[in-house]
Amino acid sequence: MHNVQLARAFAQLADLLELAGENPFKVRAYRRAADLLASLNEPAASLLRDGRLIQMPGIGRQIAAKVDELLATGRLRALEAAAARFPAGLLEIMELPGVGPKRARSLFEHLGVSNPRELDEAARAHRVRAVPGFGAKSEADIVRNLAVLEKRTGVVLLSLARRLAADYAAHLAACPGVERVMIAGAVRRWEELVGELNLVAASRDPAGTLAAARLHPLVAEITGQGGDFFRATTPWGLTLKVTVAADGASFWWIILRETGPRDHVRRLEDLAVSLGLEPRPPGFSRAGGPLPVNGEEDLYRALGLPYLPPEVREDGSEVDRALAGWIPRLLDRGQIRGDLHVHSAYSDGRNSMGELAAAARRLGYAYLAVTDHSASLKVARGLSTEVLAAKNRAIDEYNAANPGLRLLRGAEVDIRPDGSLDYPDEVLAGLDVVIASVHSRFNLPRAQMTERVVKAVQNRYVHILGHPTGRLLNQREPYALDLERVLAAARDHDTWLEINASPERLDLSAEHVRLAAGLGVKVVIGTDAHEMNNLEYMEYGVAVVRRAGVDPATVVNTWEGGELWRALGKKR
DNA sequence: GCCGTTTTCGGCCCGACTGTTTTCAGTCG
Numbered sequence: 001m002h003n004v005q006l007a008r009a010f011a012q013l014a015d016l017l018e019l020a021g022e023n024p025f026k027v028r029a030y031r032r033a034a035d036l037l038a039s040l041n042e043p044a045a046s047l048l049r050d051g052r053l054i055q056m057p058g059i060g061r062q063i064a065a066k067v068d069e070l071l072a073t074g075r076l077r078a079l080e081a082a083a084a085r086f087p088a089g090l091l092e093i094m095e096l097p098g099v100g101p102k103r104a105r106s107l108f109e110h111l112g113v114s115n116p117r118e119l120d121e122a123a124r125a126h127r128v129r130a131v132p133g134f135g136a137k138s139e140a141d142i143v144r145n146l147a148v149l150e151k152r153t154g155v156v157l158l159s160l161a162r163r164l165a166a167d168y169a170a171h172l173a174a175c176p177g178v179e180r181v182m183i184a185g186a187v188r189r190w191e192e193l194v195g196e197l198n199l200v201a202a203s204r205d206p207a208g209t210l211a212a213a214r215l216h217p218l219v220a221e222i223t224g225q226g227g228d229f230f231r232a233t234t235p236w237g238l239t240l241k242v243t244v245a246a247d248g249a250s251f252w253w254i255i256l257r258e259t260g261p262r263d264h265v266r267r268l269e270d271l272a273v274s275l276g277l278e279p280r281p282p283g284f285s286r287a288g289g290p291l292p293v294n295g296e297e298d299l300y301r302a303l304g305l306p307y308l309p310p311e312v313r314e315d316g317s318e319v320d321r322a323l324a325g326w327i328p329r330l331l332d333r334g335q336i337r338g339d340l341h342v343h344s345a346y347s348d349g350r351n352s353m354g355e356l357a358a359a360a361r362r363l364g365y366a367y368l369a370v371t372d373h374s375a376s377l378k379v380a381r382g383l384s385t386e387v388l389a390a391k392n393r394a395i396d397e398y399n400a401a402n403p404g405l406r407l408l409r410g411a412e413v414d415i416r417p418d419g420s421l422d423y424p425d426e427v428l429a430g431l432d433v434v435i436a437s438v439h440s441r442f443n444l445p446r447a448q449m450t451e452r453v454v455k456a457v458q459n460r461y462v463h464i465l466g467h468p469t470g471r472l473l474n475q476r477e478p479y480a481l482d483l484e485r486v487l488a489a490a491r492d493h494d495t496w497l498e499i500n501a502s503p504e505r506l507d508l509s510a511e512h513v514r515l516a517a518g519l520g521v522k523v524v525i526g527t528d529a530h531e532m533n534n535l536e537y538m539e540y541g542v543a544v545v546r547r548a549g550v551d552p553a554t555v556v557n558t559w560e561g562g563e564l565w566r567a568l569g570k571k572r
Numbered sequence: 573g574c575c576g577t578t579t580t581c582g583g584c585c586c587g588a589c590t591g592t593t594t595t596c597a598g599t600c601g
Contacts, residue, residue, distance in 0.1 A: 025584055029573035060574050098590080100599050135592060348585085378586050379601055439601070440588080 001045075001071055002167045004160065005217070007038035009076050010066075015091050016082035018101040032058040037067075039533050045071050057350070089115025096145045097476075098138065106131055120146050152474050154195050154237045158540070159503035161187050161194035164236060168218050169199060172242065175212040177205025179248070184258035185241070189310045190543035192473055192506050196239045198258050202251040206244040213242050249282035252293050259310050267316030271303050271323075311546040318549075331545040331552040336538055338367035338557050338564075340433060341412065341466065341498065341526025346391050347372035348380035350531035353394065353407065359532035361405050366561045369433040370395065371410035371526075374422035377439055383411070385427050392430060406561060408432040408568075412466055417441045417448075419455025421462070428461035432568055435498065435526070437466030438479065446480035453481060457489040463571055464524050465490065467500040467507045475504070483512065490521045494571070496556055497521055501541030502528045510547035517550040524556040 014030035036058055037044055044067055047053040054064045070076050086108070093116055094104045110131045113119045119142065122128055128139040156164075165183045173181045178201045182188075185198025197218075203209040210230060214222065218240055224231040229243040243258055245251040257265055269279040277284040283293040284302045291302045300307050305319065306327045312318050322328075343349035344356055351359075353370055360368040372391070373382040383391065392409045399406055410433035414422035421428065421436060428434050436456040444452065457465055468486065469478035490497055497516055500507045505528070508516065513523055525541030527534055545555055552558050556567070 023573080026573050028584080033573085058574065062573060098599065102598060133592065133597075137591060141591095377601085381585070442601090443589095 001074060001217075002163075003037050003040050003044050004163045004167070006044055006067060006070055007034045009070055009079055010034035010037065010063075012091070013076065013079045013082060015094065015101075016079070016086060019086050019090060019094070019105055020082065021101070021105075029058065029063070033063045039531060041533055041536075087114035089118075092116050092149070093119055095149060096142060098141060098145075103133065106133065116146055116149060152193075154239070155193045155474065156236055156238050157473055157503050158187065158190065158192055158194055158506075160236070161197060161238065164218060164234075164238075165197045165199065168197065168216060168240070171216045171218075172199055172201050172209075172213055175201070175203075176208040177203040178209055179203060180251070182255055184255055185260065188259050189261070189313060190540075190547060192509070194238060196241055197234070198241045198243075200243045200245065200251070200254050200258050202245045202248050206246045209244050210242070213244075247282070249290075249293060251282075252296050252299060253281045253283050256296055256299055259313065261313060261315075263315045264308075264313040264319065267319045268299075268303060271305075271319060275303065277302065309546065311543060312549050328549060329552070330549065331542055331555060331558070333539055333542050335552055335558045336365075336525065336542065336555075337560060338365040338369075339527050339529070339535055339538060340367075340369040340408070340410070340464065340524050340557055341371050341435060341500070342368060342529045342535070343372055343380075343412075344370050344391075346370075346381075346383055346387065347377075348530060353391075353398065356529075356532050356535075357398065357402070357405055357407055359535055363535060363538075365405060367406045367408055367564065369408035369410035369526075371412045371433060371435050373439075374411055374413040376414050376416075376422045382414075382422075385423065388423075388427065389430075410435065412437050413462075414439050415452060415456040417444065417452060419452040421456065421459060425461060429572065431461075433464070434462050435464040435466040436462045438470055442470060442476075442479045444479070446482065449480055450482040450485055453486050454489045457486060457495045458493050460493075460571060462495055463568060464496045464498050464526070466498045466526070467505050467528070468497050469507050469509075469512070471505065471507050473504050473506065478507075483515075487516055487519050487521050490516075491519050494522075496524045499523050499525045499541045499544050499555075500528050501525050501537040501539075501544070502534070503537060503540050506540060506544055508544070510544050513544060513548035513550060513554075517548065517554045522554055522556050 010030045011034040014027045018027045036056060044053060048067055053059055066076055090104050090108055093099060094101060107113050111122050111127055113122050123139050123142045128134050128142060129136050165187050169181050169183055181201045184200050185196055186194045201209055206228060218234045219232045220235055221233045222230055223233055231239055231241045234240050243254055245254045272279040272284050277286055282290055283299050284291050293299060297307045305322050308318060308322060309328060309330060312328050342356055344353045345351060357368060373380040375382045375384050395407045395409050409431050411431055412435045415436050415438050416422060456462055469481060471478040497508055499513060516523055525538060527537040529535050
């Protein structure tokens with residue numbers, strides 16, 4: 001059993017116990033364990049075996065024993081017992097905004113609704129407003145939010161999809177006859193949300209491979225199949241498609257097709273026909289026979305195109321741009337010189353600054369901005385000005401003693417509803433990097449929210465606008481905001497916009513990055529890491545920039561130290 | 573359920589917002 005599955009079991013256990021009214025701290029302990037398991041970068045099984053798992057923060061004897069039970073038996077009795085008390089559909093109802101464990105349970109007990117569909121019926125029949133604590137407003141909210149919930153079923157965050165795909169790829173690679181495996185589809189294109197895992201194998205024994213490939217916990221129910229593929233539902237809501245290439249030469253053709261998206265492939269096929277080529281496996285053929293194919297590059301070359309990496313494949317218009325001379329020069333992970341948005345244990349991060357710095361060194365970074373929350377964000381243990389001053393001194397001491405990597409004195413400062421910042425100017429002036437972010441009052445009217453954010457962008461002490469639209473993928477819509485006005489203000493005041501690389505945000509999006517770059521606004525990738533493993537989110541931010549197709553020089557953290565210090569200092 | 577130089581029990585993230593109420597419970601960040 002893989003870490004994501006372990007994490008899911010604990011998260012479900014936490015949800016169910018919450019529903020049962022269990023001690024909230026116990027619930028949180030399980031939730032923390034789920035988060036930890038999901039963030040491990042080695043198998044929990046090996047950590048458990050050599051005793052390191054139980055040493056991790058938040059893992060005690062009980063949780064370690066439950067991990068052991070899951071790994072040994074594939075089951076968790078505590079979870080089964082909790083699941084027997086409440087229908088699974090109640091957990092989906094709890095995902096509705098404004099509906100938590102208490103209200104979900106109340107709906108179940110008063111109306112007998114046990115899943116979103118039944119709740120929808122009850123709400124439309126105005127039976128919800130009769131339940132104590134509910135009224136006409138919440139009834140209407142439920143109907144509206146159920147529609148949103150419906151829309152997002154079957155789609156998961158890219159980060160989860162990548163883990164599931166990697167786990168499944170390992171299984172597929174071990175199936176009989178398999179010579180190589182590649183992940184295609186939306187995961188390969190780094191789409192923010194993924195509805196289908198798409199894997200391709202080259203095999204000497206296609207039938208044997210397809211038969212064995214089904215024997216995996218990810219395969220719930222087969223919903224379609226043909227001679228060289230099957231499609232299945234998974235326990236995670238998204239679908240799985242596995243295609244097998246019977247001969248090695250066709251592998252790249254199938255990879256291209258399965259990577260998609262459909263419109264891009266169609267445009268390539270149309271182009272081939274217009275060039276007198278016939279698009280068919282293993283690639284493109286002319287009268288004399290097929291053109292040689294030893295990789296995807298050859299397929300593009302046959303059409304007179306530069307290689308178009310998966311991230312830029314869209315609706316086909318990129319093919320025309322390439323025909324007109326565009327050659328994608330995309331940001332590369334190796335160009336990133338540092339991370340400008342990280343939380344330490346001073347606020348709500350898990351690791352000390354020393355641990356974060358060591359992790360940044362391992363990534364080869366030249367700088368790392370430690371940007372803990374400001375005072376008013378109590379939930380995240382925001383720093384008082386006194387603690388911030390002490391932290392700044394600790395950073396100076398670190399830098400004096402440790403050449404090579406420079407820690408930057410930073411803060412992620414709350415933008416108050418009136419657009420003012422949560423630290424006084426003299427405190428902001430003492431920082432190397434100031435990120436300004438909205439963390440409260442998300443529901444301001446559009447004009448007011450725009451005013452608020454523009455004011456922050458215009459503030460002479462602000463370098464970066466953090467997670468500019470505030471969206472949480474699959475969870476929360478962006479706040480009402482006139483982004484074009486914000487971008488114009490950013491351009492006028494030389495304020496940078498963040499690409500928050502946390503997989504649940506990816507904010508700015510690729511489209512917005514393109515818009516920003518077009519206006520001459522610089523962007524910064526920040527991982528918003530709350531623990532050192534999350535520094536790896538940088539690759540998600542890089543993918544956003546690649547999908548936007550903008551010049552790497554637009555991205556501030558490709559700059560070398562000296563250039564960055566100068567730019568940061570100019571703001572004072 | 574976890575944790576510990578305020579340590580083996582009793583804390584654990586806390587305040588604002590919302591819609592429902594007539595004074596507050598539940599949810600959320």
